[in-house]
Amino acid sequence: MDQSDNHVENKDPSLTQQVQTLHQLTVYGRWCFVGFLWLTVAPVSLWNLRTEIALWQQYFTWVAVRYGLSAHPLSTMGLAFCIGMTTAVLVWQSRNILLGLPKEEQQRLEQQVFQIRQQGPTHPLWKWIFR
Template sequence: MPKFTEHPPEMDPIFAQQVQRLHQLTVCGRWLMVGFFWLTIGSLSLWGLRSEMSLWIEYFTWTAVRYALIYNRLPALGLCFCIGMTAAVLVWQSRNILMGLPQREQRHLEQQVHRIRKQGASHPLWRWVCR
């Protein structure tokens, strides 16, 4: 559970809970996006490297990995993208857990909750945030 920064005194506990729910939805959404990238781009990239991977199983060297990635640029870019997105979400979530949400991000979540409340039940996230 991430630590939230100090809330203004006028923030009611229900509103704070809704902001926390929206943050949890954001975290889940980012991890779902990373999972989707691995299932699509990552699996296609690994499939593109299948002949090289059979060679790696027999004789693994870092040179073989290097040349396989150099001569198969599209699968290498796909894997780099998936690894990069995974690392970015890990760093973002770790920062939020260890140091709390930055004020700017906290205000952004609060503004989003205000917009969701204002729109009411017709907003797609209303059901999960304001239930």
Template structure:
């Protein structure tokens, strides 16, 4: 008979009912949210301006006479700019959907366990861990 695999960590490894532990998990989640938005912001400050700069002639034409065909051809003949803008828009949408799901439905159990394991590792390593002062201090 196949035995079910044992989980990598058990609840006895760390006391997840401790109020400070729960607060540290929440701080780590908040850092994760800030990190994702910081990444998206950096994308919009670095990749998007370069992409728009490459499309400046087409944007000028779109301002003069806008058609969807002109937009399609402008984007088709500038694939790197199109990819850059699509990446910025896609990452923004992904973070919005991820954060909306967490707000509306709460964190999934798997995500909670991942955060708890990470807080446990931060606690084990102590002040030498780069996230120690933001999570445990």
């Protein structure tokens, strides 16, 4: 057994709970950001594509989709950003569920908990982490 395994066994149970709570808050924060994107950026992007969408409903071809998206680069980037962030959060959360938190992420969360402890009740996350 090396020293890193020993570190895991001697961990404070309250620290483990606080790290899990902070990770859960991170997950909620990421999903709230994705939801915010889909409620703000996506409707504006789709609204700017409304004439192309009407055309696609009548005469759907991939060329029409490509032309419509290339003619509206900001709308295309907005939709791509929404889809990309959703995919990124899905992959990140799936990796954490299936493989567990990477050691670097675990250490980063522990450091964050120590910083919150050090700052005390004035930290915005204090009441969420230390119930």
